[in-house]
Amino acid sequence: MKVLVPVKRVIDYxxxxxxxxxxxxxxxxxxxxxxxxxxxxxxxxxxxxxxAGAADEAVAVSLGPQQSQETLRTALAMGADRAIHVxxxxxxxPLAVAKMLAGVVGEEAPDLVILGKQAIDDDxxxxxxxxxxxxxxxxxxxxxxxxxxxxxxxxxxxVDGGLETVALRMPAVLTVDLRLNEPRYASLPNIMKARxxxxxxxxxxxxxxxxxxxxxxxxxxxxxxxxxxxxxxSVAELVDKLHNDAGVI
Amino acid sequence: MAIxxxxxxDNGELSPxxxxxxxxANLMGGDAxxxxxxxxxxxxxxxxxRVRGVAKVLVADDPALGAQLAENVAPLIAGxxxxxxxxxxxxxxxxxxxxxxxxxxxxIQQVSDIVxxxxxxxxxxxxYAGNAMATVQSTDAVKIVTVRTTAFEAAETExxxxxxxxxxxxxxxxxxxxxxAALSGNERPELITARVxxxxxxxxxxxxxFAMLEEVADILGAxxxxxxxxxxxxxxxxxxxxxxxxxxxxxxxxxxxxxSGAIQHxxxxxxxxxxxxxxxxxxxxxxxxxxxxxxxDLFQAVPELKAELRNQGxxxx
Numbered sequence: 381m382k383v384l385v386p387v388k389r390v391i392d393y394x395x396x397x398x399x400x401x402x403x404x405x406x407x408x409x410x411x412x413x414x415x416x417x418x419x420x421x422x423x424x425x426x427x428x429x430x431x432a433g434a435a436d437e438a439v440a441v442s443l444g445p446q447q448s449q450e451t452l453r454t455a456l457a458m459g460a461d462r463a464i465h466v467x468x469x470x471x472x473x474p475l476a477v478a479k480m481l482a483g484v485v486g487e488e489a490p491d492l493v494i495l496g497k498q499a500i501d502d503d504x505x506x507x508x509x510x511x512x513x514x515x516x517x518x519x520x521x522x523x524x525x526x527x528x529x530x531x532x533x534x535x536x537x538x539v540d541g542g543l544e545t546v547a548l549r550m551p552a553v554l555t556v557d558l559r560l561n562e563p564r565y566a567s568l569p570n571i572m573k574a575r576x577x578x579x580x581x582x583x584x585x586x587x588x589x590x591x592x593x594x595x596x597x598x599x600x601x602x603x604x605x606x607x608x609x610x611x612x613x614s615v616a617e618l619v620d621k622l623h624n625d626a627g628v629i
Numbered sequence: 630m631a632i633x634x635x636x637x638x639d640n641g642e643l644s645p646x647x648x649x650x651x652x653x654a655n656l657m658g659g660d661a662x663x664x665x666x667x668x669x670x671x672x673x674x675x676x677x678x679r680v681r682g683v684a685k686v687l688v689a690d691d692p693a694l695g696a697q698l699a700e701n702v703a704p705l706i707a708g709x710x711x712x713x714x715x716x717x718x719x720x721x722x723x724x725x726x727x728x729x730x731x732x733x734x735x736x737i738q739q740v741s742d743i744v745x746x747x748x749x750x751x752x753x754x755x756x757y758a759g760n761a762m763a764t765v766q767s768t769d770a771v772k773i774v775t776v777r778t779t780a781f782e783a784a785e786t787e788x789x790x791x792x793x794x795x796x797x798x799x800x801x802x803x804x805x806x807x808x809x810a811a812l813s814g815n816e817r818p819e820l821i822t823a824r825v826x827x828x829x830x831x832x833x834x835x836x837x838x839f840a841m842l843e844e845v846a847d848i849l850g851a852x853x854x855x856x857x858x859x860x861x862x863x864x865x866x867x868x869x870x871x872x873x874x875x876x877x878x879x880x881x882x883x884x885x886x887x888x889s890g891a892i893q894h895x896x897x898x899x900x901x902x903x904x905x906x907x908x909x910x911x912x913x914x915x916x917x918x919x920x921x922x923x924x925x926d927l928f929q930a931v932p933e934l935k936a937e938l939r940n941q942g943x944x945x946x
Contacts, residue, residue: 393893397760406761418874474729475738498874502756504741506729509699513733518804519699521726524867534808538867539722540821540876542812546698548805558874559861594738596766598751603762606899608918611911615933618905619941621921626903628882629825629849629943 381435381528383426384490385460386481387419387442389451390501403599406501415451418496420458421556424563425526426494427459434528435492437461441484443477445469449579456574457566463579464488468591474502476584476591478510483587485515490551492533497522497555508555518548524559630714631684632659635706636677637723640667640695643676645822646719648783651682653776654717655784656746660684661717664709664796666702668695674793681788689796696807697723703730705799710735710771714749720775732773739773740765744780758873758896778821779879779900813866817843820871823852824946825882826901828871830894831858832887832908832927839865841931842886848938850945854878854898856888872897887927890915907931 391397392412400407415423429435440455442448443466452463466480485493498505512519520526524543525536528550537544538557566574584591612618622629632654637644647663654661663677666689674688687709693701706727710716716731718724720742732739744762745753751766752774820826827842827849839853846853854876855869871878873896883901888894890906890913898904899918906919907930916922923930 391757396892397757399761406757473738475733475736478733500758500873503758503873504739505725506732506739506741509726509729510733512699513703513730519726519730520805521699522722537722539810540868541814542810542866542868544810545808546696546805547808549803557867558857559867594768595740596768598764598766600756600761600763603755603759603899606904606918608904608920609916609922610920611916611922611924613923615923615925615930615937618907618921618923619934619937619943622882622903622905623941623943626882626920628903629938 381492382437382439382488382490383429383435384485384488384493385422385426385438385440385455386493386495387423387440387451387455388416388499389413389442389444389448390416390499393417393500399600399602403601405597405600413447415454416496416499418498418556420563421558421560422494422496423455423458423460424561425556428561429528430459439464439488439490441466441481443468443472443480452579453574454566456577457571458564462577464582465579466582466584466587468584471593472591473593473595474504474506474510475594476589477507478514479589480584480587481511482514483589492528492551493553495555497557508553512553515553518552520546520548520552521555522557523554524557526554526560630659630712631662632657632715632717633709633713634661634663635716635718635724635727636663636665636673637719637721638665638667638670638673640670641672643673645783645819646721646778648680648786649778649781650717650719650776651680651784652781653743653746654715655682657715658749659714662687664689664706666694666697666705666799668692678791678793679787679789681785683789683791686791686793687796688793689799691799693801694799697727698805698807699727699730700802700804701799702727703734704802705797706731707734708797713771715772715774717774717776719778724775728773728775735771737769737771737773738767739775740767741775742777743774744777758892759899760892777877779877813868817846818850818852820852820854820869820876821878823880825849825851826854826878826880827851827884827886828854828856828888829859829864829886830856830888831862833859833864836864845931845935845938848935848943848945856894885915885919886931888915889913890918
């Protein structure tokens with residue numbers, strides 16, 4: 381079984397996000413970038429499938445600027461066998477990403493595509509579902525447990541009311557949630573080894589995809605600031621404030 | 630042109646999230662037609678027809694739609710798109726699962742999780758865990774939009790008199806099979822719609838200790854939530870999680886107990902009307918956004934809180 385793992389380079393989850401003064405977006409200059417945390421979980425799952433003998437190849441793919449290679453190197457250091465970089469500068473929307481991934485799937489013919497349920501930059505939560513729709517494959521979203529064998533995969537999904545179990549025919553697209561696994565840190569020897577692994581380069585044109593955005597971002601602004609920070613000295617004072625000042629209890 | 634709203638339900642009851650989606654749809658400027666896709670879902674269709682702001686209810690009643698699997702529902706939605714200016718759903722796990730698949734089938738770039746309708750083609754949505762708000766204009770012929778439920782009032786459940794018609798037929802794509810659900814349903818209010826929410830974090834130290842929060846919740850008529858740390862540690866089930874990737878809540882009162890206040894958690898609760906917190910670390914970021922912060926050991930403060938609420942005769946509203 382072959383697993384394809386799309387990964388996205390995003391602002392590191394610990395970085396304090398600042399909106400640009402001209403309100404055109406978020407300031408990404410000189411900001412630490414990392415692999416989208418949900419995609420790390422996806423890479424980990426693919427590598428574990430390999431280690432368990434359920435998968436024989438894990439291929440990472442990323443769409444983005446030159447620096448996305450660093451993200452792919454991370455995936456390779458975690459245990460992916462090889463990588464594909466679709467080089468693109470500038471914004472990419474989930475639909476265009478899904479179309480390019482569908483092109484890569486066409487060339488690679490994986491049995492499973494495993495990716496994060498959302499990226500922590502645009503918080504769109506669309507790419508996996510769109511890819512699955514374009515391919516006409518089955519989809520398992522927000523999965524916290526995966527059991528793949530014999531042409532089928534059973535997943536446990538985290539839904540608003542609790543958990544759901546769904547059986548999917550393969551090939552399938554899975555989008556992963558936080559509790560599927562805990563991603564490993566790449567060891568130094570594996571980081572060194574990853575430098576020698578292959579990263580193939582492609583362009584959106586190679587995949588025949590028009591990446592023109594469908595959404596115009598008119599402006600990006602700071603959210604309203606909360607005026608917090610008042611401290612109370614006791615539980616009695618807290619209850620008094622909530623009852624008499626705020627009137628919420 | 631009319632707007633199609635995808636209804637969320639369990640084949641028996643219409644989910645309140647749909648009511649928020651109907652309000653958002655009405656703000657986009659057209660009559661709302663509600664699609665009820667399910668199996669044996671007649672009662673849901675009747676309930677939807679009574680919702681104020683709904684013009685027509687379209688019912689797709691088919692065994693293949695019973696579990697609302699995206700593989701079966703998305704083609705149904707895509708097939709109904711012509712004739713609608715917008716297709717709208719709540720940004721719940723159901724809406725998030727189904728809508729992007731339908732959007733891809735229609736070659737449309739969805740707009741996710743909107744909090745404001747600026748004009749029929751322009752919407753505000755949070756990005757970067759709510760640390761920035763983007764105003765985006767869709768250029769697609771049909772707008773596909775999911776709606777953050779806490780940002781829109783619920784449409785009234787009575788007062789409408791929509792017609793009920795059959796939707797086009799559905800088919801089983803044969804790709805996936807629903808095998809079962811383990812829903813952690815309890816007697817408390819729903820997290821997303823509760824007037825008061827009390828949440829615990831890593832500081833709770835165990836699942837058993839959440840009983841303290843439940844006792845306070847019982848007095849206040851509150852829902853109980855949790856931070857990611859508490860869910861990851863196995864204290865409470867996943868559906869308790871409030872945050873960027875869990876549930877987004879905006880109650881009248883949010884009480885954070887033993888929660889430090891990572892930005893990912895704040896993203897899920899900072900629109901609450903009043904925020905109170907109890908934490909023994911006075912440097913915790915949660916204090917910066919809390920209206921009322923108490924620096925205290927929660928194992929003393931929470932039982933005290935329960936006693937004080939009882940003494941004051943505070944009751945659930």
